[in-house]
Amino acid sequence: MARGGQGLARVAVVVRTGAAPLWWCGVVAAGVGVLVPGLTGRRIGDMAGAALFIVAAAVVAYARRTRYAALARSAARAGKHDVLQGRAVTVRNWRRAHRWWLVLAFAAALGSAFAAPAAGGMLLAGAGAGPRLKAAWLGRRERADDVLLWVRVDWLGKRAGAPAGKPVKGYRGTGLAAGDAAPGGARCRTDALV
Structure with missing residues (x-):
């Protein structure tokens, strides 16, 4: 980057990126899990899965909100030499860094169907719904403050970590x-731009 500029990724994009793969892995695992009778039976597995879905979505959606809010309040203005990373690049980097975790989570959700049908898949789907809820909360905050929040790419690290993790010292706006x-x-939406 020329003249001290930094590579910046959108905070809400990083948060939202894991939602779709987790959701779809969870939905597929829950669908397959329903076909297996399991040790607890389908009814108990489904009820446990519904409870796990709600708990996982709430925990992920509300985790670290105070940290996000504190970083957003102290966001500095982005410099003219900062390079804004595109949404597709951020998504690709996150998914590439987490692909094996997604495979392991999917396999664990499928394997758990032999104990409690659909419960593991619904837990995974809840973990996918949570980031979407958190990203929606960030979006409302961005609209209210009239600012988009960005985080330095080098603070996310090679594993495309959390945008509110320990290495993150602040946001840019x-x-x-x-x-x-x-x-x-x-x-x-392209029709909104026309």
Whole structure:
């Protein structure tokens, strides 16, 4: 980067990126798990799975919110030499760094069906719903503050870590028109730009 600029990734995009793969792995694992009678039986497995889904979604959605809020309040303005990373690049980097964790989580959810049908898959799906809820909360905050939040790519590390982890010292902010993702990390709608 020229003249001291930093590579920046959208905070909401990093948060939201894991939602879809976790959700779909969980849905498939729960669907396959329903076919297996399991040790506890389908009814107990389904009820346990529903409870695990709600708990996982709530825990993931509310985890570290105070840290995110504190970093957002102290966000510095992004410099003109900072390089804004595209949404597709952020998604690709996160999924590449976490692909084996996703495979292991999917295998564990499938294996748990022999004990409690569908419960492991629904837990995984809940872990996928949580980041989407957190990204939606970040999007509402970005709209209210009229600023998009960015985090330095080098603070995320090679494993594309959490945007509110220990290495993260602060966020940078830009206007709502910067980057190629809407507030909350979703894709920008092309019809809204025309």
